[in-house]
Amino acid sequence: MTPSTASSVREPRVKAKQRPGDRIFAGSTLTAGTLILAMLAAVAAFLVIQSIPAVTTDPGEIPILAGETFWSYVAPLVFGTLWSAALALLMAIPVSIGIALFISHYAPRRLAQGLGYVIDLLAAVPSVVFGLWGANVLAPAVQPFYSWLTETMGWFPLFAPPASGTGRTILTASIVLAVMVLPIITALSREVFLQTPVLHEEAALALGATKWEMIRTAVLPFGRPGIVSASMLGLGRALGETMAVAMVLSASGGINFALLTSSNPGTIAANIALSFPEAFGTNVNVLIATGLLLFAITLVVNSIARWIIARRKEFSGAN
Amino acid sequence: MSKRIEVNDLDVYYGKFKAVEGVTLSIEPRSVTAFIGPSGCGKSTFIRTLNRMHEVIPGAHVDGEVLIDGDNLYAPGVDPVLVRRQIGMVFQRPNPFPTMSIRENVLAGVKLNNRRISRSDADDLVEGSLKGANLWNEVRDRLDRPGSGLSGGQQQRLCIARAIAVQPDIILMDEPCSALDPISTLAIEDLIEEMKKDYTIVIVTHNMQQASRVSDRTAFFNIAGTGKPGKLIEYDDTTTMFSNPSVQATEDYVSGRFG
Numbered sequence: 150m151t152p153s154t155a156s157s158v159r160e161p162r163v164k165a166k167q168r169p170g171d172r173i174f175a176g177s178t179l180t181a182g183t184l185i186l187a188m189l190a191a192v193a194a195f196l197v198i199q200s201i202p203a204v205t206t207d208p209g210e211i212p213i214l215a216g217e218t219f220w221s222y223v224a225p226l227v228f229g230t231l232w233s234a235a236l237a238l239l240m241a242i243p244v245s246i247g248i249a250l251f252i253s254h255y256a257p258r259r260l261a262q263g264l265g266y267v268i269d270l271l272a273a274v275p276s277v278v279f280g281l282w283g284a285n286v287l288a289p290a291v292q293p294f295y296s297w298l299t300e301t302m303g304w305f306p307l308f309a310p311p312a313s314g315t316g317r318t319i320l321t322a323s324i325v326l327a328v329m330v331l332p333i334i335t336a337l338s339r340e341v342f343l344q345t346p347v348l349h350e351e352a353a354l355a356l357g358a359t360k361w362e363m364i365r366t367a368v369l370p371f372g373r374p375g376i377v378s379a380s381m382l383g384l385g386r387a388l389g390e391t392m393a394v395a396m397v398l399s400a401s402g403g404i405n406f407a408l409l410t411s412s413n414p415g416t417i418a419a420n421i422a423l424s425f426p427e428a429f430g431t432n433v434n435v436l437i438a439t440g441l442l443l444f445a446i447t448l449v450v451n452s453i454a455r456w457i458i459a460r461r462k463e464f465s466g467a468n
Numbered sequence: 469m470s471k472r473i474e475v476n477d478l479d480v481y482y483g484k485f486k487a488v489e490g491v492t493l494s495i496e497p498r499s500v501t502a503f504i505g506p507s508g509c510g511k512s513t514f515i516r517t518l519n520r521m522h523e524v525i526p527g528a529h530v531d532g533e534v535l536i537d538g539d540n541l542y543a544p545g546v547d548p549v550l551v552r553r554q555i556g557m558v559f560q561r562p563n564p565f566p567t568m569s570i571r572e573n574v575l576a577g578v579k580l581n582n583r584r585i586s587r588s589d590a591d592d593l594v595e596g597s598l599k600g601a602n603l604w605n606e607v608r609d610r611l612d613r614p615g616s617g618l619s620g621g622q623q624q625r626l627c628i629a630r631a632i633a634v635q636p637d638i639i640l641m642d643e644p645c646s647a648l649d650p651i652s653t654l655a656i657e658d659l660i661e662e663m664k665k666d667y668t669i670v671i672v673t674h675n676m677q678q679a680s681r682v683s684d685r686t687a688f689f690n691i692a693g694t695g696k697p698g699k700l701i702e703y704d705d706t707t708t709m710f711s712n713p714s715v716q717a718t719e720d721y722v723s724g725r726f727g
Contacts, residue, residue, distance in 0.1 A: 348563040352627070354524055356577035356634060357553030366576060370567035464567045464614045 193444065200438035206431050213424065213432040223439050225403045229414030230443065232406070233319055233394065234387035237326035242380055244327075245334035252335075253342035254364060265339065272332035280396030283325035284317060288397065291324075292316030295409040306406060313411040315399060320408040322398040322416075326390055330383035337382065341375030342368055374458045381454040388418075388447055395419035417443040470497040470668050471537040471637040473518065478532035479697075480513050480522065487513045489697035491532075493687060500660060500669045502679035502706065505689035505721070510698025511672045514689070515640050518670065519555035520548040536637070553577075556631030560643040562623035564615030564630070571611040573626055574598060577634035593633055601629035602659050621652020628659065632667075639663065641671040645678065657682050676722055680710050688718045 208214045214222050248268065252261045292315065299310035345368045353363040369376075394416050400423075402412025415423075417439045428436055473495040480488040488510035495501045503511040516522040517530050520541060534541040541551050564573045574594045578585060585593070594611065598604040603625040607618070615626050624644060631639055641660075645653040660669060660682050673679050679686050686709040688701045702709065702718045713719045 346563070348559065348561055349565060351521065351524060351559060352563040352565065352630075353576070353580070355519065355521055355552055355557035355559075356580055356630065357549055357551075358580045359549050362580050366565060366580065370565070373567070461567075463617065464569070 196437060196441040196444055199434055200441045201434075202431055203434040203438035206434075211431045211435055213428065213435055219435060219438065222435070223417075223442060225414040226417045226420050226439060227442060227446070228404045229319065229400065230388055230416040230418070230446070232414065233323045233326060233398075233416055234384055236320065236323035236408075237330060237387045238380060238384055240324065240327040241330045241334055241383060242376075245331055245379070245383075246338055246376065248331075248335045249338035249342055250364060250368070252339050254360070254368065265336075268332050268335050268339075271328075272336065276329065276390060276392040277396075279325050279329050280393035283321060283393060283397035287324065288316035288321050290316070291321060295320075299409055307408050309407040309410065311411075312409050313399070313413075315411070317397055317399040318409050318411070319398060319413040322394050322413075325393050325397050326387045329390060329393060330387050333386060334376075334379045334383045337379035338372060338376050341372040341379075345371045373461075377454050377458055381451055384450060385447055388443065388450070390416075391418040391422045395422045470666060472497050473638065473668060473670070474535040474538075475518075476533045476535070478514075478517065478530055478534065480510065480517055480530050481528065482525065483527035486697040488517075488689075489699055491700045493700060493703045495668060495670060495685070497668045498664060498666070499684045500664050500671060500682050502683035502686045503670070503672045503689060504674075504676060504679050504686060505698070505701075506691070507674075508694070508698070509689040509691045511687075511689045512642055513698070515642055515670060515672050516557075518638070518640055519557055520551050521557060523548055553634060554637050556634065556636035556639045558624070558627050558631055558639065558641040558644045561647050562620055562627055564618075564623050564626050566614065566616040568615060569612045570598075570607050570615045570618070570626060573615040574629050574633050576630055597629040597633040598626075600632050600663070601625040602655060602662075603629055619652070621648050621655055624648060624652070624656060625659065628656075628663075632663070636667070638668040638670070641669065643672050643674060646674060653678070676710075680706055686710070688713075688715075688721060690717055690721070 203211070203219055208218050209216060248264070252264050252268075256264060292313070295316060295318065296312040298308050299312040302308045303310045349367040349371065350363055353367045358366060395418075398413055398415065398419060399411065400413050400415030400419065402410075402414060404414060405412055421436045421440060424432070424436055475491055475493050478488070478491045479486060491514060503515060505511050513522060518534060518541075522528045522530070530542060532542075536554070540546070564570075565576060568576060571594050574597050575585075575590055578590075578593065595604060595608075598607060603622060606622060607613075607626075615623065618626060624647075628639075628644075645656050648656065657678065660671065663669060671679075671682065683706045685704065686706045687703040688709065689698050690701045691698045702713055702715045704713070709718060710722050713722065719725075
């Protein structure tokens with residue numbers, strides 16, 4: 150067909166042959182994809198519908214609020230959730246990257262494999278176990294250190310006295326959280342680091358990079374989106390962790406940055422777990438509303454992470 | 469700049485496997501030397517011993533010496549990192565750092581060497597290096613774009629710019645054109661011809677026309693069979709190697725009768 154006739158006579162486009170196997174497979178992946186959206190929508194709908202009474206009912210009629218408004222009830226919990234998760238990530242990310250780099254670039258192959266298994270195993274430990282360990286082993290062990298810290302460094306706001314007598318402070322809870330998110334961040338970062346193209350590593354070495362400089366110029370920039378994703382998964386776990394925090398943290402206080410005192414803000418998830426057994430009526434709605442807030446926080450944090458990754462997309466090496 | 473390379477009885481091993489055996493040759497400054505030979509004959513392995521890049525592979529080591537203007541690269545106490553700063557390398561596939569812009573790529577080596585460099589010096593160096601790699605006119609208005617957005621041939625010239633930005637004495641090229649189209653290949657070959665004025669250049673190539681076009685001297689490597697070490701068969705002026713080689717195997721290879 151010449152170009153002149155192409156515009157006047159348009160043949161119907163020939164459809165590619167459809168094979169049953171392809172259609173079945175495409176259909177099943179579509180189902181799987183829709184399912185996850187449907188589940189997310191169902192959870193969100195449940196949270197929203199059940200939350201409405203918590204905000205519309207007069208606070209005086211909801212016993213759990215003890216006369217406060219819903220927002221002043223939830224504010225310390227939101228703060229506690231974010232603060233403990235941030236502290237946990239602050240401790241976990243550098244250590245995780247260190248372990249991941251050790252496994253991917255420094256350890257002899259055999260040791261690296263063994264270490265990889267141990268890390269994966271750590272991810273499989275139930276959170277109750279971490280909670281028991283945190284409350285019964287870690288907290289008493291760090292308490293004397295906390296006392297010492299408040300005495301010598303008390304002028305520093307984070308270490309303001311008085312030290313908690315049990316050691317079950319927000320810092321202890323964050324340490325437990327850090328241990329819990331460590332395996333996730335480590336395992337994912339390790340995978341990303343291992344995928345750094347040899348070509349780029351050699352490019353750096355050939356320019357006269359030392360091993361550390363090679364890692365800094367080739368491995369870490371290449372792995373950056375992966376590190377961010379891994380940290381976000383870890384953050385998701387830290388934000389939502391219920392059992393371990395409920396067992397370790399003795400929550401009582403309001404918004405308070407001091408790490409070592411006995412007045413610590415609770416977290417949303419732990420507060421739901423602790424309050425739920427005795428909750429009834431509109432109290433349940435209040436707890437569900439806090440859950441909705443946690444859901445929203447996680448969503449926002451994840452979106453920020455996506456945005457961070459997308460911002461440098463053209464420099465990611467994916468093109 | 470531009471130094472002489474002398475190799476004395478060099479054996480290269482990967483663990484217990486001897487990959488290259490008994491290479492002795494000397495390469496003049498300001499010349500282009502091509503290594504040719506069939507796949508697996510050890511020419512890539514050998515070129516990587518000239519800047520100690522083969523040591524990146526665990527278990528790789530050498531016997532013998534490589535003298536750069538009389539200094540043995542393999543003398544005790546020589547730091548491979550410092551060796552690689554003086555001997556640049558360009559690889560088979562273009563490998564600009566994907567996370568860096570064109571400008572950052574050119575400066576990558578300089579920054580590694582822990583030299584503090586003022587902004588205007590950096591600008592000059594970027595311009596000079598990119599001009600030296602015949603890339604300046606194509607990228608001058610997009611220096612802050614990612615290097616991975618360039619075409620394959622441009623990426624390879626960016627890699628050359630990155631290598632010459634640290635002002636090495638010698639530049640090694642391991643099949644620099646094998647992933648490129650003929651026009652990009654021509655651009656690189658022209659560039660090699662120009663760079664010869666300032667550097668000692670060693671190039672591994674599978675393309676015999678390329679060897680005859682760009683090089684002054686040619687070395688032919690071959691192996692007796694799989695699992696046997698590669699050997700330097702003949703080393704002579706390129707014109708002699710392609711018109712009147714003294715070894716039958718060389719003649720068979722350059723005339724296309726095998727390999």
